[in-house]
Each structure stands twice: as C-alpha cells, then as structure tokens.
Amino acid sequence: EVGDRVVGANTTPCFECYHCKKNEYSLCENLNYLNGAYSEYVAVPGHMLKYNFYKIPESLPYEQAALLEPLVCAVHGADRIPVKTGDDVVVIGAGPIGLMFMDSLALKGARVIAVDLSDYRLSLSRQFGAAVTVNAGDKEHVQRVKEKCNGGRGADVVVEATGFPEVWENAINMVRPGGTVLTFGGTKKGTSIAIDCQKFHYEEINLKAVYHHTPYHVQWALNLLTNGSIDGAKYISGVYPLENAIDALESIARQEGIKYAVLPE
Template sequence: MTFEQPKTMAAVVLYGKEDLRVEQLPVPVAGPGELVVKVGAALTCGTDLKVYRRGYHAMMLTPPIPFGHELAGVVTEVGSGVTEFAVGDRVVPLNSAPCDACYFCAKGQPNLCTDLLFNNGAYAEYLKIPARIVAKNTLRVPEGVPFEHAALTEPLACVVRGLEESGAQAGDSMVVIGAGPIGLMFMHAAELAGVDVIAVVKREDQVATAKLFGARQVVRVDEVDDIVAATRALTPDARGADIVIEAVATPATWEWAVGMVRKGGLVNFFGGPPSGTVVALDTNRLHYGDITLKASFHHTPSTSRTAFALITSGRFKAAEFLTGTATLDEVPAVFAKMMTRSTDAMRDIKTAIFPDGAIAR
C-alpha cells in the first residue's frame, strides 16, 4: 500500500493564551526510526483546554507549537530501521515515551522519566512520530475499532495508572469528585473493575452522565449544605470511602477529598492545581486516621496497553464519551466554546476532530 503525501498540510498551532490558529505547514518527513501518520481522528482534552487557557505547559510544550495529543490514524511513511510497522497500518501513537535509562525509569516510575519525550500536533492532517515513541508506545489498531475510539487510549491510560496506584480492588468503595472527561473515565473504569462508585458533581446535567458511566450514587454540590457529610452518609456506617479520587483541581475539592475518605483509606489527588496553589489539610485527621495521600501523573507504556486492551475489548463505553465532531478549521471555535461549558442536558465530554471533514474509520 502506498500513499501520496502532499507537501503542505493544515494544522492547528498554539501561539499563546487562547490563541489558536489554523495554518499551512510542511508535511513532516520520517527520519530513521520514525513514522508519519495521517491523522484519522484527534480528540479534545482537558489538558489541552488547560494549556489553551494558560497559553503554555511547563513540561509538554512552549508556543508557538502544533497543538493536540490524543489521536489515531494510518501510517503513510516509514523511516529507515522501522520493522514493526508498515505503510497502511492503523495505529494509535501515545503522546510520550520514557528513556528507560534514568534513575526514575530504573525505579519503575517511567512517568517521571527525566527525559520523558512528548509529542504534540494531533490537530493536523499528518503527524510525525518520534523514534522512541514508535519503538515503545505505538499500538496497532484492529480493524473495526474506530480511530476516534482508539484515540481515547491516552487519557484512559492515565486513569488506569491512577486506579492501579490507588490499589483499587473489586468491592472497594470509591468517591470520584468531578464529572469532567477524566472524572467520568475514573467512574467507568472503576465500575468495570467491580468498585462501588459515588460521584460528586456540580450540576444537575452531570447526574445522568455520572450514572451512565457507572456511579451508583451521585451527590450534587448545589443540593447539600455539607458536601463532605452528605457524601460520607452514602458509605457504610458513614465511615467514608476506601478511596477518594480528586479530579477537579481546586483547593476546596482537595480538602473535601481528605474529609470523605475513611480511616486507613487513600486519597489520590489526580487533578493538578496551578503552581503555587496552597491547600489547608487537617493534620490531626491525617495522622490519627492513618490516611494515605498520593498523586498520579501521566501514564506509562504498561498502562497504555492496559487501557488500549480495555477499549478494543468493547467493554469500555467509548462512543458515549464522544459527544461532538468538528473539522480542523473549527478547532479554535471548539476550544473557545469549551471555555464556557454548555449547560445543556447532555453536556459536551469530548469532541472528535476529523481532519478529512468526515468520520474516518
């Protein structure tokens, strides 16, 4: 199979705070060990929204730079030395790969790799995949799995790692604070693992969505005077949940999380507030309650494969996460709309961006 690649392509470039532009850029050329992928579908993401709002990301990118990082597509060019992939293969390339040589990689923490290689530019017609990501974190997509479903692998891989790091087991109780895309993924992945999920949400329109993705019980912040007490009341003997996942990233929700967990339980601060944020926690409760506090950042090649297997198994409700479609030209408007979330009954979760302007399979 061969592909005729044009010399230029449309791509979305981030120039700074709330400044996205669709431009014509040269189509990338594969070097040794690299691939060029024709993007079949790319997805909007909460991290991309945060970067759009702030105009930068300290670890992943510095403007001006091609934007987006969740995608799947078809290999159109193979660099010298690549033997695992061929032109025409359907693939999902993850957005990073570790070095496997530094201190943190040796400690089994590749997500903290001191030379973690990131790749951005998913909102484009073509994307070059660096050799390290080709070798360590690119997966072949089976026929019949839509590109837009496969592209969910990256965020789900982060969630899978969060669940693994939290020690979630079937029969555990878990509170998930937040009903954004990541919070909903936590609810769904936890429910599939046999965990009893209580969701803490902000608005009425989020209740049905939380239940769709596996929350057995839902607490609305705007309906109770004491959100911590109301949530604990839904746990056996009001003792609190075994695990609490914080997926909002505000000081208030961090504090709620510590109040909602049982003695001996674990809180995972998954949502990351801006640098310099200060949170007040009850040290007496932490110490005498023997509470474990942790945070989870990013994914690993291992959790990427676990997430990918869950998506391709058909058990994961991939289609329900995709609530909108758009073309590359519409991406700036999509992100502008995401800044003021709709309060419609079925809120947007993720928008699938199709560079060809049609649903690609």
C-alpha cells in the same frame, strides 16, 4: 508501514534513568513530549514509535482510538490505588477524566459515588458506572458523601479529578479512617492546601499522587477500548469538521457534552 492506522501516547520514557530503572516510568527524568495536533503530518521520534505506538485494531474506529491518551491516565490512576470489589469509591469531578475514572473503577467492582457541581454531568455519570450522585453545590455535600459510604464512616477511596485545592481538602474530609485519597487533578504552580494534622495522623489517612501514564498502561487502555470493556462511543458527544475545531473546544469549555470528534473531512 504506509497505510497503517496507528495511535500512540504523547510521551515515552527513556528506560535508562534512575526512575526508569525502578520501573517508575511516569517519573522518567528524560520524558519527551510530542504535543500538538490538527496538522497534516506529524514526525514521531523513533524511540516513541517503537515503545508507545500501536496499530489500531480493525474493529476500533479512529474516533474511539483517539481517546487513548486521556483514558490511559485514568487507567494508570485507578491501577495505583487499593480498590477492591464492593469498596465505596468517590470520584470528585464528572468531566471526561472523572468519567474515565468511574468507568475504570466500576470495572474493578467498586461502588462509585460521583460528585460534581453540574446536575447534567452527574446524570451522565450514571452511564459510566456511578451508583450514587451528590451535587457539590450543597454546603453539606462532604457530610452527605460520608453518610452514603460505609455506614457514615466515609469512603474507602476518594479520587480528586478537578485540580482545585479546596476540592483536595474536601476529598481528605470525605475518606474513612485508614482510607486513601488520590489527588489526581493537577493544580496551579505554587498552590498549597491545609490539612488537619490530627485527623491525618490519628485516622491514618493515605494521601497519594499519580501523574501521567506508563507504556504498560497505554497498552492496557488500548485493550480495554478494543475489547469493549470501555465503550469509547459513550464519550463522543458529537462530530465537528476540522474548520470548526474552535467551536468544538468552546463547547467543551461550556461543559456541553464530553468529547467531540474533529474530522478532517
């Protein structure tokens, strides 16, 4: 109704296509996107409003509710990988999505190892559940990561959250025999990687991709923000007025902070 505080996802599946009928909602053949922001008004399609929009609980500030869409992608990814309490899980990339993965995986009881090129971001990662950090600038960092997991055997699960093909390859080399690699970071069209076929086959490595989100995970992520299991305030590094939105985006491009709230007033 008029005056309701609302938050929603940027897509909604059709629930009628081949993939939707198999509950593969992130692969919906008719997935419609509602992209764009910084407008005074936005018209939300009725189908999207019905299935993927929610009233914001009174306890949750707008700024934290706005984290919903990126968070739900990480929650979806974390839900689709076999992580048990005590597992050694590596997250490569300590940007906003990587930190959200760390947060989500720590909630599942994993021992999280953060890998990134930035010492600043690695230091931040400890606030989001990382127990161990490794700088990827070290030429031997892949071996260093393996040594810190399962007595040198490698990680139970590796999450790639950068979108660089060479990092996909590093992830495969960090995982233990029988482990799982989640290639979450999207690469450029036409990109390919090289895999050691013998290693892949004889070590029974599981290579998995997870895209986007589902309505179920949207509701789940909103609950995590609302009940405080995920502390949205930790992700907000500062506030910019709307007229300085470009400055906020450039700060992110320079890897200054995590997220910035852009306020119209």
